[in-house]
Amino acid sequence: xxxxxxxxPLGRTGLKVSPICLGTDNFTNPTSADESTQIINxxxxxxINLIDTANGYASGxxxxxxxxxxxxxxxxxxxxxxxxxYYPTGKHGVNDSGVSRKHIIKACEDxxxxxxxxxxxxxxxxxxxxxxxxxxxxxxxxxLVSQGKIRYFGATTSPSWKIAExxxxxxxxxxxxxxxxxxxxxxxxxxVENEILPACEWANLAVLAWSPLAMGMLTGRYSNSExxxxxxxxxxxxxxxxxxxxxxxxxxxxxFAALANAHGVKPAHLAMIWVKDQKGITAPLAGPRTLExxxxxxxxxxxxxxxxxxxxxxxxxxxxCAVADFLNSAPWMKGNLL
Numbered sequence: 001x002x003x004x005x006x007x008x009p010l011g012r013t014g015l016k017v018s019p020i021c022l023g024t025d026n027f028t029n030p031t032s033a034d035e036s037t038q039i040i041n042x043x044x045x046x047x048i049n050l051i052d053t054a055n056g057y058a059s060g061x062x063x064x065x066x067x068x069x070x071x072x073x074x075x076x077x078x079x080x081x082x083x084x085x086y087y088p089t090g091k092h093g094v095n096d097s098g099v100s101r102k103h104i105i106k107a108c109e110d111x112x113x114x115x116x117x118x119x120x121x122x123x124x125x126x127x128x129x130x131x132x133x134x135x136x137x138x139x140x141x142x143x144l145v146s147q148g149k150i151r152y153f154g155a156t157t158s159p160s161w162k163i164a165e166x167x168x169x170x171x172x173x174x175x176x177x178x179x180x181x182x183x184x185x186x187x188x189x190x191x192v193e194n195e196i197l198p199a200c201e202w203a204n205l206a207v208l209a210w211s212p213l214a215m216g217m218l219t220g221r222y223s224n225s226e227x228x229x230x231x232x233x234x235x236x237x238x239x240x241x242x243x244x245x246x247x248x249x250x251x252x253x254x255x256f257a258a259l260a261n262a263h264g265v266k267p268a269h270l271a272m273i274w275v276k277d278q279k280g281i282t283a284p285l286a287g288p289r290t291l292e293x294x295x296x297x298x299x300x301x302x303x304x305x306x307x308x309x310x311x312x313x314x315x316x317x318x319x320x321c322a323v324a325d326f327l328n329s330a331p332w333m334k335g336n337l338l
Contacts, residue, residue, distance in 0.1 A: 002047025002301055008282055010050075010080070011179040011206030013152060015121075017080060019276055019301045021050035021208060022294075023285035027062040030233065031289050036062075038291045040069045046298040050080040052182075052208065052285055054126055055111050056087030067116035076117060082208075083111050084156065086126030099129045101140040108144055123150040124182060128158050128332070134165055135173065142176040154180030154206070157330045160199035167203045178205065184326035185209035185275055185284075187218060187256060187317050188249050191327060194320045197280040209275050211326055212284040215244060218271035220257030222250040240328045248337070249324035252316055259312055269300055274313055277305040 007016035022043045027036040040051065053062045063083060070076040085107035088097040095102055111120060123144065125137065141153040155166070155178055163181060170177045181200050183192050186209075200207050213219055215234045222230055224247050234241050257267040275284040288294040317323055317338070327333040 001045075006301060007049075009206070010282065012177065012204040013179050013206075015080060017050050017206070017283055018048045019283050020048060020272065020297060021052055021283045021285050022048050023210060023287035024051065024053045024062045024066065025057050025287050026289045027053075027065050028058040029061075033061075033065050035291055036065045037069045037072075039288055039294045040066065041073055042291060042294055043298070044073070044075055044079065046294075047301065048298070049078065050082060050122075050208075050283070052082045054084035054087070054124075055089045055107055055114075056084070056126065060089045060110070060114050063111055063114035067114055071116045080121045081115065081117065082122035082124060082154075083115065083120055084124040084126040085111070086129075099125055099132050099137045101136055101143075104137065104140040105144070108149055112149065119148060120150045121152065122180060123153045124180070125153070125155040127156065127329070128162055130332070134162065135169055138166065138169055138173070138175045145176045152176075152179045154178050154182065156182035156210075157184065157327070158196070159330070159332045160195040163196070163199040163203055163205070178203070180206040180208060180282075182208040182210060182285075184211050185278070185281065186212050186214040186324075186326065187271065187274055187313055188214045188252060188324035189322040189326040190317055190320055191322045191333070201280050206282040207280055209281055209284040210287075212275040212286070213268055213271050214249070214253065214324060214326070215241065217245060217249055217253040217324070218256055219266075219268040220254065220260075222253060224250050224254070243328055244324050244326055246324060252323045255316055256313070259309075259316070263309060265309075268296075269303070270305075270309065272297065272300050273303050273305050274310075276300070277310075 006019055008019055010017045051066060053066055085104055090096045144150045158181060166178050185192055230245055235245050260267040260270040272284060286297045321338050323338050325337060
């Protein structure tokens with residue numbers, strides 16, 4: 001079990017969270033339900049205590065797997081269970097998505113059923129909707145807090161000014177406060193360091209980082225000898241996933257892998273530890289596809305990034321810069337790449 005001194009404060013709450021948390025986007029797609037359950041059990045036994053999912057992951061199937069696993073292992077009260085709302089999971093009607101009061105309350109009820117629980121520890125707005133007043137969203141989430149259906153709420157992939165708006169609205173309207181922000185962060189895209197991470201620090205938000213391995217690029221699995229096409233599951237998904245994998249990004253990732261190997265460290269390990277130890281980060285989200293991968297990740301919670309490696313990584317991609325676009329799911333982000 002992980003030493004208690006390694007757990008970190010979850011923002012403005014009194015909760016403590018493990019320095020690496022479990023992401024579940026791979027559950028059922030491609031990881032089977034049985035292996036997903038094994039991953040959950042191993043992670044919890046090893047000291048990871050936050051499981052992050054979403055109603056949109058495999059159309060709710062990820063939540064169902066987690067619900068059954070926690071029901072069977074009896075560890076629900078030991079887990080910080082985090083899920084999200086925004087995307088549709090029902091009949092995809094005109095109001096079956098977004099951040100309206102109607103959709104939030106319906107999505108919460110549906111997630112509670114799939115997760116087989118009476119409450120969600122952290123309920124997150126999966127995307128910002130500029131067409132819905134944030135006040136409506138905050139009132140709905142505060143209502144769910146008062147009902148005991150959620151303990152806390154947060155957001156994902158927000159611009160800095162939305163983080164500030166949320167905090168000030170909550171204060172002026174006497175509403176519950178957001179306690180977390182989930183954002184894309186890895187060595188290939190460091191743009192959140194410019195404004196978003198400082199805004200999170202100002203608002204005292206926990207920060208969970210997704211895609212710390214840059215969709216596998218930082219593991220050294222990609223090569224530019226493939227002439228701009230890469231036969232991997234992520235690249236073959238097309239759209240925003242394929243757009244993140246460019247020749248420039250792969251070139252820098254190859255240099256990163258060489259750096260890690262020269263220091264006797266697995267590239268994937270260095271990539272995860274790098275995110276874990278960056279200023280303002282509460283915990284990266286590890287999204288294993290296999291049981292072996294979570295077994296490989298768990299020991300990293302006790303590892304630290306050396307100053308020498310930090311400086312070497314800064315030379316590859318300077319602070320605040322990017323060579324890959326992991327904010328391409330956020331229409332408000334217009335920052336250029338190196």
